[in-house]
Amino acid sequence: MKTDKKKKVLIALDYNPTAQKVAEVGFSMAKAMNAEVTLLHVISDPVYYSTTEYSPIMGFNGYMETAQLQLNSDGALKKATQHFLNKSKNHLGDKSIKTLVKEGDFAESILKTAKELHADIIVMGSHSRKWLENILMGSVTEKVLHNTSIPLFIIPTKKRN
Numbered sequence: 001m002k003t004d005k006k007k008k009v010l011i012a013l014d015y016n017p018t019a020q021k022v023a024e025v026g027f028s029m030a031k032a033m034n035a036e037v038t039l040l041h042v043i044s045d046p047v048y049y050s051t052t053e054y055s056p057i058m059g060f061n062g063y064m065e066t067a068q069l070q071l072n073s074d075g076a077l078k079k080a081t082q083h084f085l086n087k088s089k090n091h092l093g094d095k096s097i098k099t100l101v102k103e104g105d106f107a108e109s110i111l112k113t114a115k116e117l118h119a120d121i122i123v124m125g126s127h128s129r130k131w132l133e134n135i136l137m138g139s140v141t142e143k144v145l146h147n148t149s150i151p152l153f154i155i156p157t158k159k160r161n
Helices: 019-032 074-092 106-117 131-137 140-146
Strands: 008-012 036-043 098-103 121-126 152-156
Touching: 008 019, 008 106, 019 036, 019 074, 019 121, 019 152, 036 074, 036 106, 074 098, 098 106, 106 121, 106 140, 121 140, 140 152
Parallel strands: 008 036, 008 121, 036 098, 121 152
Antiparallel strands: none
16 A cells, blocks of 8 residues: 655644744654655734733743843734744744745634645644533634644643642
8 A cells, every 4th residue: 555655734733832832842843754745824913912811822942032022013023923933943843844924813813824835734733621511612723623624733732730
């Protein structure tokens, strides 16, 4: 039986501090398959990034030395997001990694980008405390899972006791 060798892996990273784990695990899998890697971050609601609840684009040790970025404009947010992806790429140590910043609904943007890139696998994290409960309530991961024919590799990122 012949199996398909995967060639393109799309790794969707969010603002969560667990982004580093998602990138590392996804990259490790892609490297084992000798696949091309694209890191994606979706900006859904620019206003959210400037709230006090949001810690600007976290993850990747040493990224944020300042308490909060001034993200007053879309341009500043895109620039900060691209910097985050570049930091991620440098952390992974592979200059061939591609990066993309998209705007729109998280799930729709991930699905659209995967189709545009002809991705063979989508990699995402799931930080829900109750993963099944999160799936039933309509998370981004659930939306991607139910609306794609592309294999989805979900990395649980919740810390276990």
